[in-house]
Amino acid sequence: MKRMLLTISYDGTAYHGWQVQPNGITVQQTLQDSLERLLGERIDVTGCSRTDAGVHARRFMCHINCADNFPETAFLKGLNSLLPNDISVIDCKQVAPDFHARYDAKGKKYIYSMYVGELNPFYSRYMLHLEKMPDIDLMNKFCQGILGTHDFAPFSCSKRTVEDTVRTITECIVKIKDNILTFEITGNGFLYNMVRILAGTALAVGQQRLNPKCYEEIFESRDRSKAGDTLPAFALILDEVYY
Amino acid sequence: MKRMLLTISYDGTAYHGWQVQPNGITVQQTLQDSLERLLGERIDVTGCSRTDAGVHARRFMCHINCADNFPETAFLKGLNSLLPNDISVIDCKQVAPDFHARYDAKGKKYIYSMYVGELNPFYSRYMLHLEKMPDIDLMNKFCQGILGTHDFAPFSCSKRTVEDTVRTITECIVKIKDNILTFEITGNGFLYNMVRILAGTALAVGQQRLNPKCYEEIFESRDRSKAGDTLPAFALILDEVYY
Numbered sequence: 001m002k003r004m005l006l007t008i009s010y011d012g013t014a015y016h017g018w019q020v021q022p023n024g025i026t027v028q029q030t031l032q033d034s035l036e037r038l039l040g041e042r043i044d045v046t047g048c049s050r051t052d053a054g055v056h057a058r059r060f061m062c063h064i065n066c067a068d069n070f071p072e073t074a075f076l077k078g079l080n081s082l083l084p085n086d087i088s089v090i091d092c093k094q095v096a097p098d099f100h101a102r103y104d105a106k107g108k109k110y111i112y113s114m115y116v117g118e119l120n121p122f123y124s125r126y127m128l129h130l131e132k133m134p135d136i137d138l139m140n141k142f143c144q145g146i147l148g149t150h151d152f153a154p155f156s157c158s159k160r161t162v163e164d165t166v167r168t169i170t171e172c173i174v175k176i177k178d179n180i181l182t183f184e185i186t187g188n189g190f191l192y193n194m195v196r197i198l199a200g201t202a203l204a205v206g207q208q209r210l211n212p213k214c215y216e217e218i219f220e221s222r223d224r225s226k227a228g229d230t231l232p233a234f235a236l237i238l239d240e241v242y243y
Numbered sequence: 244m245k246r247m248l249l250t251i252s253y254d255g256t257a258y259h260g261w262q263v264q265p266n267g268i269t270v271q272q273t274l275q276d277s278l279e280r281l282l283g284e285r286i287d288v289t290g291c292s293r294t295d296a297g298v299h300a301r302r303f304m305c306h307i308n309c310a311d312n313f314p315e316t317a318f319l320k321g322l323n324s325l326l327p328n329d330i331s332v333i334d335c336k337q338v339a340p341d342f343h344a345r346y347d348a349k350g351k352k353y354i355y356s357m358y359v360g361e362l363n364p365f366y367s368r369y370m371l372h373l374e375k376m377p378d379i380d381l382m383n384k385f386c387q388g389i390l391g392t393h394d395f396a397p398f399s400c401s402k403r404t405v406e407d408t409v410r411t412i413t414e415c416i417v418k419i420k421d422n423i424l425t426f427e428i429t430g431n432g433f434l435y436n437m438v439r440i441l442a443g444t445a446l447a448v449g450q451q452r453l454n455p456k457c458y459e460e461i462f463e464s465r466d467r468s469k470a471g472d473t474l475p476a477f478a479l480i481l482d483e484v485y486y
Contacts, residue, residue: 009362009363009364009365010364010366011364011365056365058365080362085362085364085367086367086368087364088362088363088364088367089362090361090362104477118333119252119323119331119333120252120330120331121252121253121254121328121329121330122252122254122299122301122331122369124328124331125254125328126365127330165413
């Protein structure tokens with residue numbers, strides 16, 4: 001037995017998120033089905049996180065246990081030939097037998113993308129459309145304010161299942177290139193819907209519907225209703241996982 | 244009555260091409276359905292060309308006849324709010340009553356896109372994946388050779404319905420940017436599958452499976468089987484229509 005770490009990339013549009021669930025096809029299930037066809041046995045795949053329905057991933061990490069004679073190079077080609085075009089395996093390497101894709105993750109980076117101006121059906125699959133350019137400086141003031149360690153409960157969905165809602169954000173910045181705006185955030189972990197609510201709050205700040213210092217009152221009051229909207233999932237991508 | 248020229252943009256993945264047909268949803272039908280919901284009456288939409296199933300368009304042109312009091316600005320917003328996200332109306336302007344989106348088109352530009360190297364599910368919806376970079380110089384020698392006026396019958400599908408198979412190509416070039424390669428072609432008209440077969444022949448040249456001067460023998464013999472493969476539709480985009 002050896003443990004392998006897979007790097008996969010997927011367009012999440014067609015999937016009900018990562019994790020296997022009764023209603024709807026998920027990325028995990030699709031990957032396990034293809035692995036079963038390739039290897040002739042059912043293998044459990046353990047992912048680095050549960051991404052929501054419709055969320056994409058540029059570099060999603062997951063681990064599997066497999067036989068020692070597992071043919072690594074043939075494996076990549078074979079698995080990609082069985083997977084649908086919206087899921088690709090990018091890399092596969094052996095890790096320590098006790099390595100865990102989820103528990104050993106030290107941090108993750110997410111990117112929320114928006115585009116401004118003329119409608120573009122090639123963008124609208126992956127980015128939120130905005131009529132007007134928001135104020136980027138105001139957005140970045142908000143982003144600076146949420147850096148560090150805070151209780152992010154008011155920036156998460158009440159349906160969350162975890163007890164400890166304290167997280168540390170090490171990077172949060174809004175970048176602009178041509179008419180594309182990206183909200184980029186790195187932290188040691190994220191609560192349910194946390195990135196989408198933070199991006200929604202940053203957008204509300206950029207559109208001058210909220211004050212750039214609104215985070216002070218939100219952190220203090222722990223009141224979800226004072227933060228911005230939960231932006232839609234389709235414009236969110238898990239960019240990278242750090243170990 | 245006035246005639247309006249619409250510029251639309253669409254991701255063709257989900258559609259059986261432009262033209263209304265009995266088996267499968269088309270872009271024309273989807274547009275006519277949304278127009279009917281908006282205007283309360285069935286309006287015929289005349290397109291600039293029939294794009295194949297799965298082909299995309301950055302700037303597709305079509306005309307409609309509508310009432311003189313037709314509200315142009317409200318129309319764009321209203322129509323886009325009714326259309327699915329993979330079709331957008333970009334522009335709408337009045338043209339002469341005898342203007343025809345198809346017959347008045349003087350030329351069209353198509354782009355066939357490919358990417359090289361690591362699989363990328365965000366590219367694979369719109370670009371053909373290549374393992375290795377082909378020889379761009381060889382490809383451009385082939386592209387130079389097909390410029391001008393020729394009988395393109397051997398570069399078209401035998402299911403074509405037109406009699407006159409002579410077309411004029413004014414621009415044909417392969418460009419490369421990072422790991423993305425585009426085959427860009429402009430001409431006064433294109434036969435059924437012509438762009439996909441020319442791109443397939445250019446690719447075969449770049450992979451040294453065909454000689455850069457193969458067009459000489461293909462034009463002379465009029466033998467479709469001497470040209471390259473018909474590349475898949477999903478990586479083809481109608482870029483622009485010229486009037």
